[in-house]
Amino acid sequence: MHVRHYVVPALWLPLMVIGAAQAGSQIRFQGTVVEAGCWNETGVLEVRCHRQDGIERHIIVENMTTSIASPYAMVEPHYLDEDKQLALLRIIYD
Numbered sequence: 001m002h003v004r005h006y007v008v009p010a011l012w013l014p015l016m017v018i019g020a021a022q023a024g025s026q027i028r029f030q031g032t033v034v035e036a037g038c039w040n041e042t043g044v045l046e047v048r049c050h051r052q053d054g055i056e057r058h059i060i061v062e063n064m065t066t067s068i069a070s071p072y073a074m075v076e077p078h079y080l081d082e083d084k085q086l087a088l089l090r091i092i093y094d
Contacts, residue, residue, distance in 0.1 A: 038049040049056045076090040 038047050040047050046057050074092045076092065078088045078090065080086040080088060
C-alpha cells in the first residue's frame with residue numbers, strides 16, 4: 001500500500017506540470033518570413049522567383065570584375081562564399 005502512495009503522485013506530477021506550462025515570451029514576425037521558391041532553368045542566365053503578382057526574373061551576372069558606375073547610385077557587392085562565385089549586390093540610390 002505504501003508503494004501506491006508514491007507511484008500515483010509520481011504519475012500525476014508530469015501531467016500537472018505540462019498543464020501549467022506557459023510561454024514566457026513572444027516572437028513577432030513582420031513582413032515575409034518565408035519566401036517563395038526560386039529556380040534556374042538550364043541554359044538560361046536568369047533566376048525566376050514566385051511572388052504575389054506573378055514571377056520575377058533576376059539576371060545572373062557572371063565574372064563581374066568592374067564596378068557599376070552611376071551618378072545616381074552606388075553598388076556594394078558582398079560575396080557569400082570564399083571563392084567569390086556568389087555575390088549579393090546592394091544598390092543604394094541617391
